[in-house]
Structures are given as C-alpha cells and as structure tokens.
Amino acid sequence: MKSLLKTLLTFALIVSLFSCEEDDGVSLTPVRPYDEVFVEDSTKIRDFMNSHYITYDSDYNVTFTQIPDGGTQTPISEMNELDTIQRKIHDITYVIYYLKLREGTGENITRVDSSFVSYKGVIFNKTTTDDEVTYNQTVFDNKQTPIWLSLDEVIRGWSEIIPLFKTGDFTTQTDGSISYNNYGAGVMFIPSGLAYFSTGTLTIPSYTPTIFTFKLHNLRRRDHDQDGILSMHEYGNPLDEDRFKKDAIDTDGDGRPDYLDIDDDGDGYLTKTEVRFTYVDGGQTITSYYPFQGATTDDPSTPYDDRRGIPRKFTGPIVSPSTLPSPIEADFTDVARLRRHLDKTCKPPYQN
Structure with a gap:
C-alpha cells in the first residue's frame, strides 16, 4: 500500500478498496478533523437514504433510484433490513449504516480472513437547482466476477461490515463454470x-462517503505469521464475542499483535515450536501441530488423540498417549486455559 496504493488507485479501480491508513505505519495528516467530516458524511448518507429506494434481482444486484415527488416507494432509511453498528475509531464513535439483504448460510468470516467477494462501489453528489434536488451517482468500481480481498488490508469500513455476513455454497457446472448460492449479500x-x-483520486474526491453493494461468496482462513495457529484464533480471547471490535491482543507487549508475532509470549521460543507434537505411525516419527481446539470426538483411524487442542502448561507425565489425561496432568480441552505458547514460564522441551 502506502504511496504505491495511490498509484494503483489511479490505474486500477480494483484496488480502490485497499486502505492507505491502516496497518502500514504511514499516518496521513488529515487536512480536516475526523469528527467534523463525520458529521457532514452522516448527514449526506442519511439524506441519500431518505431520498432513495432500492431494487434488486434474484442475484442481489442492487439499483438505487431517487424517489420522485409524491412517490410511495419505501426509502432506504425505513427498510426493515437497515441496521447500524458503532465503532470507536479516531477518538470518535462512528455510526455505520448497512443493509443485510441476506445473511448467508455458510461460515462466519473474521476481519483477519480473506474474503471472496463481488461488489460495486458508488459515490453520489447532490445538486439543487430551482428548488429541485438531484442526486448524481457514479460507479467508481465494479467487480461482478468474485475476487479475493484480505479484510485486514481493505478500508476499515469493509473490515467492520463484511464480518457481519456469512459465506454461501457453490456448485460446479458441466461447462466448468461455478454457480454461487446462499451467499451473504448487502449494502x-x-x-x-x-x-x-x-x-482523493481521479474517481473518488476527498472527504467523500461511499456506498458498496457486495456478495460474500467464500472465505479463506489465514495464518499471517505462519506459526500453525489461524489468525482468527490469535486476534483476541476466543471467549470474547466482541474481540474483533477491539484492538488485537499483544501478549508480550512488543508492539506486534499475536497474529503477526512469531514468538507470542516473548520467551525466546518460536510459537510454532511450542504448538508442535510428535507421534509414531508405522514406525516413523511424525511432527504435526495441535489444533487450537481439539475435535469433539477422537478419530480412531488416527494414531493420536484428536481431542487434544494446544495444551496448557503441565507437570505430570501423560500415562497413555491414547487416553486423554486428567486436567491435573495436562489440560487439552478447557476453552479458558492459558495455552502453553502464551505462558512465558512454560518453555520447551515438552512432553506430548
């Protein structure tokens, strides 16, 4: 991103989604205060929602139309599908409006996953002539063929709204094309x-609120630091349902959040070495990684106990590798346990 992003924005509309202020260490000095602009943006957005209605087809392709004088169409602001979220960013509380046209039936996505989406980006301009108000719409980006976008690399609004939706499913047609169904769709x-x-860019002026229609077709879980633990599990306490509304956890306080840190607890041992285990299969010793949470039931076809997630620190020996030990010896299952890669006092070598 950085200065490269601005160049890409000029030459390729696709990257208009990517943020130039998040996570790259560059701080653009705003010409105007965030809170002042937010008040103006909120007024513009509400005016647009009060004066427009939407239509969409069976594929959730959305059209915005201005309500004519005396029109009886339901404005966006009065739709049952309209909702808001609040996020405290830039020391102000943003209110973000969105329409949930369909939630989706698949998996929940998080702000550290990669999304497979199709979308359209729209900006609008209000003009008043002889007491007549007209809105001009400009489509600045239109990707109806799905593309992959990492939610921690796009504009902040996207990383807040897309996780409120779920993926769908797909079928492969006889001609090799793919048909997507039951995906999340919204505005x-x-x-x-x-x-x-x-x-500002050639297509998006400075201080301009934007509208995106979108469809969430699929997702890809990411492991940013390649330590064997999915980033969605390292972002925050999994017991906290609101953890993705907050800043990412930095266990050792070194300035790098756990999902970007190769040594989460700062004990001098790589996280990926602390979540490994070995087992013997056919006389051969094999190294693998504990899942963050173990399976509900053990798979008898595997030579290890599938119920074991990343364990906490333990002191007693494991009596039998085929039997889940008691919590006194080792804790592989308690969801609230302090896993050993986050316990600075717990260092290799470990017993499996």
Whole structure:
C-alpha cells in the first residue's frame, strides 16, 4: 500500500478498496478533523437514504433510484433490513449504516480472513437547482466476477461490515463454470473517515462517503505469521464475542499483535515450536501441530488423540498417549486455559 496504493488507485479501480491508513505505519495528516467530516458524511448518507429506494434481482444486484415527488416507494432509511453498528475509531464513535439483504448460510468470516467477494462501489453528489434536488451517482468500481480481498488490508469500513455476513455454497457446472448460492449479500454506507478520507483520486474526491453493494461468496482462513495457529484464533480471547471490535491482543507487549508475532509470549521460543507434537505411525516419527481446539470426538483411524487442542502448561507425565489425561496432568480441552505458547514460564522441551 502506502504511496504505491495511490498509484494503483489511479490505474486500477480494483484496488480502490485497499486502505492507505491502516496497518502500514504511514499516518496521513488529515487536512480536516475526523469528527467534523463525520458529521457532514452522516448527514449526506442519511439524506441519500431518505431520498432513495432500492431494487434488486434474484442475484442481489442492487439499483438505487431517487424517489420522485409524491412517490410511495419505501426509502432506504425505513427498510426493515437497515441496521447500524458503532465503532470507536479516531477518538470518535462512528455510526455505520448497512443493509443485510441476506445473511448467508455458510461460515462466519473474521476481519483477519480473506474474503471472496463481488461488489460495486458508488459515490453520489447532490445538486439543487430551482428548488429541485438531484442526486448524481457514479460507479467508481465494479467487480461482478468474485475476487479475493484480505479484510485486514481493505478500508476499515469493509473490515467492520463484511464480518457481519456469512459465506454461501457453490456448485460446479458441466461447462466448468461455478454457480454461487446462499451467499451473504448487502449494502454498506461508509463515512469517508473509514474509507479514503483526505486521499482523493481521479474517481473518488476527498472527504467523500461511499456506498458498496457486495456478495460474500467464500472465505479463506489465514495464518499471517505462519506459526500453525489461524489468525482468527490469535486476534483476541476466543471467549470474547466482541474481540474483533477491539484492538488485537499483544501478549508480550512488543508492539506486534499475536497474529503477526512469531514468538507470542516473548520467551525466546518460536510459537510454532511450542504448538508442535510428535507421534509414531508405522514406525516413523511424525511432527504435526495441535489444533487450537481439539475435535469433539477422537478419530480412531488416527494414531493420536484428536481431542487434544494446544495444551496448557503441565507437570505430570501423560500415562497413555491414547487416553486423554486428567486436567491435573495436562489440560487439552478447557476453552479458558492459558495455552502453553502464551505462558512465558512454560518453555520447551515438552512432553506430548
């Protein structure tokens, strides 16, 4: 991203989604205060929602139409599908409007996953002539063929709204094409402070709120630091349902969140070495990784106990590798346990 992002925005509309203010260490000095612009953006968004209605087809392709004088169409602002979330960012509380046209029937996505999406980006401009108000819409990006976008690398508004939806399913046709079904589909209205703010482009002026219609077809779980633990498990306490609304956890306080840190607890041992275990199969010693959480039941076809997630620190020997030990000896299952890769006092070598 950085300066490269601005160049890419000029030459390729696809990357208009990527943020130039998140996670790359660059701080653009805003010409105007965030809170001042947010008030203006919110007014513009509400005016648009009050004066427009939407239609969409069976594939959830959305069209925005201005309500004519005397029109009886239901404005966006009065739709049952309209909802909001609040996020405290830039020391202000943003209110983000979105339409959940369909939630989706598949998996939940998180803000550290990669999303397979199709979308359309729209900006609007209000003009008043002889007491007549007209809205001009401009489509600045239109990707109806799904593409992969990592949610920690796009504008902040996307990383907040997309995780409120689920993926769908797909079928492969006889001609090799893919048909997507039951995907999450919606519309988001993003204030400029969570989009491009003061960074203007040839297609998006500075301080411009944006609208995106989107469909979430699929997802890919990511492991940013390649330590054998999915980033979604390292972002925050899995017992906290709101953990993705907050800053990512940094266990050792070194300035790098756990999902980007190769030594989460700062004990001098790589996280990936602390979540490994070995087992013997056919006389051969094999190294593998504990899952974050073990399976509900053991698979008898595997030579190890599938119920074991990453264990906490333990002191007693494991009596039998085929039997789940008691919590006194080792804790592989308690969801609230302090896993050994996050316990600085717990260092290799380990017993499996």
